[in-house]
Amino acid sequence: MVRRQRPHRSRYRPVLRRSGAENKSIELAIMDMWWPFRNWVGKNAPNADIVFDKFHILRHLSDALDQVRRDEYKRLHRKDRSYIKGQRYAA
Incomplete structure (x- = not known):
């Protein structure tokens, strides 16, 4: 399996800078199956359902x-x- 290059953080800064309370309001996260995305959502937006x-x-x-x-x-x-x-x- 080919490992993808890590996306540049500047693409995600608006989301990454959000407060924990704002992230808890995220209800749905649509993404590919890349593990860093899943980990981030699980840690920072625990109420979000993940759709691949x-x-x-x-x-x-x-x-x-x-x-x-x-x-x-x-x-x-x-x-x-x-x-x-x-x-x-x-x-």
């Missing part, structure tokens, strides 16, 4: 499904592999 964006949810589901496909391919014998071969993008 659809792109990242689908990416993780796709990766998990692909891993199951690869594992099953390795588990099967040569003749049975022909059913799975080429099925990565099949609906």
Whole structure:
């Protein structure tokens, strides 16, 4: 997995400078699944529900499904592999 570069703090200064009382009024935080964002929301806006964006949810589901496909391919014998071969993008 490729680690992203840390975003520049100046982008988040308006939110980071808010007082604790203001942060407690945040009800919803929409973000990708990057752990620093989740940690900040959990620590500074404890009342906020976290919603992950659809792109990242689908990416993780796709990766998990692909891993199951690869594992099953390795588990099967040569003749049975022909059913799975080429099925990565099949609906």
